[in-house]
Amino acid sequence: MNSERQLLIELRDCAFGYGGSAVVEGVHFGLRRGDFIAVLGPNGGGKTTLLRGLLGVLKPVRGQVRRADGLSFGYVPQREGLDPVWPVSAMEVTLMGAYRRARWRMGLPLPRAERERAVACLARVGADGLRRRLFAELSGGQKQRVLMARALMTQPDVLVLDEPASGFDLPAQQELLELLHQMNKADGLTIVMVSHHFAGLQPLVSAVSWVHKRRVESGSPDRMLTPSKIQEVFSP
């Protein structure tokens, strides 16, 4: 079944890092259309570095990266990285997802269709009531939804989320996972999610990649989320 779906990204024996030295190495990774992959591991293990490599923002120190032609990403960054000093409304943040399409408009206002699309994206993630609110004044969960709406605005092939549930309590984490699961199953969206939480993931994701001790190990959720595997990853 898996082999019938289009291969979007393939990493072969890749190493990613900074200044020529690898943070993660020996990475073999494949992402197919319709996958929902959780990239898990302890803090500081190199999950974000791997994510930047997948996005193409970071070039591999070694190895080979293949991406499908014209592949587009909808990126949801860690919300704590966005400075609350910016007085941007949720609508303005969502519309940033249209900036690539609007790059030749040379300062002209965005077309009405883009604004309607932004409203639809906000509605898709249950944030349509937040349009006029300042992004900085939203709760963590509301910010996360707005950032997801912005990522959807890019009309991506792959939705990439960096620690979306960080700082959430368990019910909020579960609610977010349910929403992502829905987007994966109902909308057919391919998802890669970096997280250091793994509770409740097993029935929702199609694969799990552990990033620990500079290596990446991937497999089915049944195989990768066993108590012994989790103990192995988190043992010193």
Add this chain to the structure above:
Amino acid sequence: MIQTLREILAPEFLLHNSVVASLLVGFVCPLVGMFFVLRRAVLLGVALPQVSSAGVALAFWLHALGIHVLGHDETERGTALVGSTAFTAVALAALALSERRGSGPVEGRTGAVYAVAAALAVLFTARNPSGESHVTSLLKGEIVAVADADLRLLAVVYAAVILLVAVFRRQLVLVSFDRNMAETLMRRPWGWDLMLYGVFGLTISIGVMIVGPLTLFGFLVLPVLAVRPWASGLFSLAIASSLLGGVTALAGFALAYRADLPVGPTDVAVAFAVYVASAGARQVARS
């Protein structure tokens, strides 16, 4: 006060060029200063005008020594423009390069640039045989004596600044607000950083010559700080800061004219009073 405003706004007013120059600086600087404030680079907004001033002081010193960068028929203002632009461009390039290499905290580098620029401005001025007071008054910004040619230059450069910010605002905002997202959507996000630095350089190098570093910094930052707590979005912040800058410039000029005070410091004092009033009103509104 109304009578004073009528007087200074009349086309036949002796200092008409100075009023227009003040208004241009007041309207345009907050549009650029918005990026200094929101990128938390206010220190850069202090340092760059000082760097520009050091360039002006060096150019005047060379001019007084008979060394003419633009040939023998160059004017004092032309010399100042070359010095101001060259120093600002070099400082911006050095800061941008060190930022890309990530060498040390950015505040430390910017502070060091400010300190050395302030010291150089004093040293170049002290060595100038033309007289310290003359150069010092130029560095403070001779806002009461703006020649037609200077006003035209200011208008053209600031029109270009408005055009660049208006046309490329989305790219400049994205690269400033969310670097990670910009990297996934743009091929060369650092190119937009470079453009923004270019806009900073243009605004500052010409502005320092007309109004001096103190006034320029005041207009870059204070109107934005006063408006930001009330802004409901970036567009409203830009428009309201620009309008406030213009109104402050006019009120400051009128007050300085009426009370026989230096225009630049009066402008800054008025802008600061508005900022304090805004912060106080915001506190009351929240309580």
